[in-house]
Structure formats: C-alpha cells, structure tokens
Amino acid sequence: MFPSGSPRSLSLVFLLGMASQGMSCPSRCSCQYLEVNCTGQQLQEFPVDIPLDTRQLILAANSVSYLPPVELSFLADLVYLDCRKNLLGDDLDFTFIGVARLVYLDLSFNNLSQVTFSTFSHLLSLVVLKISDNPNLVAIEKDAFANNTWLRHLDVSRTGLTFLDTSTVRDLPNLRLLGLSDNLWHCNCSFLDFITWMMESDVHFPDADNITCYTPAGLRALRMPAAEAQLHFSCLTQLHKQDYVFLGLVGFCIFLAGTMAAWLAGVCAVIYEAHASKGEEEEEEEEEDTAT
Numbered sequence: 001m002f003p004s005g006s007p008r009s010l011s012l013v014f015l016l017g018m019a020s021q022g023m024s025c026p027s028r029c030s031c032q033y034l035e036v037n038c039t040g041q042q043l044q045e046f047p048v049d050i051p052l053d054t055r056q057l058i059l060a061a062n063s064v065s066y067l068p069p070v071e072l073s074f075l076a077d078l079v080y081l082d083c084r085k086n087l088l089g090d091d092l093d094f095t096f097i098g099v100a101r102l103v104y105l106d107l108s109f110n111n112l113s114q115v116t117f118s119t120f121s122h123l124l125s126l127v128v129l130k131i132s133d134n135p136n137l138v139a140i141e142k143d144a145f146a147n148n149t150w151l152r153h154l155d156v157s158r159t160g161l162t163f164l165d166t167s168t169v170r171d172l173p174n175l176r177l178l179g180l181s182d183n184l185w186h187c188n189c190s191f192l193d194f195i196t197w198m199m200e201s202d203v204h205f206p207d208a209d210n211i212t213c214y215t216p217a218g219l220r221a222l223r224m225p226a227a228e229a230q231l232h233f234s235c236l237t238q239l240h241k242q243d244y245v246f247l248g249l250v251g252f253c254i255f256l257a258g259t260m261a262a263w264l265a266g267v268c269a270v271i272y273e274a275h276a277s278k279g280e281e282e283e284e285e286e287e288e289d290t291a292t
Helices: 007-022 069-073 166-170 189-200 224-236 241-291
Strands: 030-032 035-037 056-058 080-082 104-106 128-130 153-155 177-179 213-215
Touching: 166 189, 189 224
Parallel strands: 035 056, 056 080, 080 104, 104 128, 128 153, 153 177
Antiparallel strands: 030 035
C-alpha cells in the first residue's frame, strides 16, 4: 500500500477521474465512440456531462434555445454539430469561438433572423453549413462568410431572405453547392448582379425550379433565367424618372455653356472690331496730316 498522499496514489486518482469523465454521457442521450446523440429527447437546455473528446454531437429535434459558448469551447475536438429543429435565435455571435475544428454545422429549422460576420467567423474549417428553413432569417451581412473559405455546401433555402449580396457567395473559392429555393427574392435592378452571377457560375443550385422571384408582382414566380432577361431589358435599356432629370440637367448645362460661349465670342468680336476701326481712323488722320 502507498501512503494516501504519495505521488503514485495521486496519479491513480487523477487517471480514474479522467476515465470516469471519458465514460460520462448526458442524461437521455446515447453515447458511442466519439459520438453523442440526443435526438428528439425534448431537451430545453444544452446537455451537461458531454465527454470532452466528442467529435460528433447531435441535438436535433429538441427545444434548445441557447448554445453556451463556454460549454461548447470544452469540446475542442468537435467536428460535427447538428442542431436542426430547435429554438435557436439571434444570440449566436461568438457562440462557436471555441470549436474552430467544426466541419459540419446544421442550424436549419430554427429561429435565426440574421447572420453577421461574428456568427461563423471563427469556423475556419467549416465545409457544410445549413441554415435553411429559418423563416425569420431576413439578413445576411455582406462579409458573413469571409473567413469560411473552405465552405463547399451552403443552404439558405426557405428563409425570409429578399436579397443577397453577390460578393457574399462569389468570394467563396471552394463553394460547390448553394441552396436558394423558396425564398422571397426581390428581383429589382440591385439584384440583377446576383442573378447574372448565378447564370455564369459553376456552382450547383439544387431545386433550381423553385428559385423564383417573389416581388415585384410583375415578376412573381418567374425563374431566374427569365428574370435576368426581363431585368436586363428594364434596368439597362429603359430610362427612369431620375435618368430623364439627369439628362435634362446635362442638356440645360450644355445649352447654358453654349450660350455663354457665343455671348463671349460676340463681345470679343465687337471689341476687336472697335479697336480695328479706331486704328484705321488714326492711320487715315496721320496720312492726311502728312499730305498737308
């Protein structure tokens, strides 16, 4: 027997503690090697006692409304996180700061309303991101995915989005699949650049038949290729009220400049003529004086 305070006994206690921690499993969840599955367990809070070496965490079909950043940061080896069909809302900024190895993230069927740069900026290894079926999602910042350069699959289908800046997805060098169907796209001249990028891009758009305009009424239910043709005609060939105002101002300025130039030319001509006539009269007087 070793004394209770000996280094070997302390090491043994430490190892036993680590082993018991590694074998822990959250209540109402099932655990197997590196995976914790809590699907459909009516959880209202993020589960506790998740093994620290967990690689795959599935929280689908629960009522979790908040992901605690500190508890998540303990799962430094996490690469797969499935939180679909929960009640997650707007407070996701800096939530994933401690799970930088995350490759797969599913936040579909939640209550997200916006995505900012701070939402996913720490997920430098992210490959798949699903934020579809968030009906309150109405805004994605222009640089929301600026740090997610490995992103290959992005799904924003069936949300409340009406506009998406072209650079938000165009600047993702590895993007191969982009879900955009059944959104409330507002197909105006500002959206033409995005539609043109869609037509020219090598990215695959699943369910492309349902990527249609919602507004204005004249373009409702129109698919993007047809919408592009309509917008090219209305935005690039037809003039709007402000265009006519601009052309009128330009014409007036040209008319005014021309009038002023003509007036100045006339004044200069009159002055020149006056000086020329005066010079001729003086020459004639001098000739007359010389003759007499």
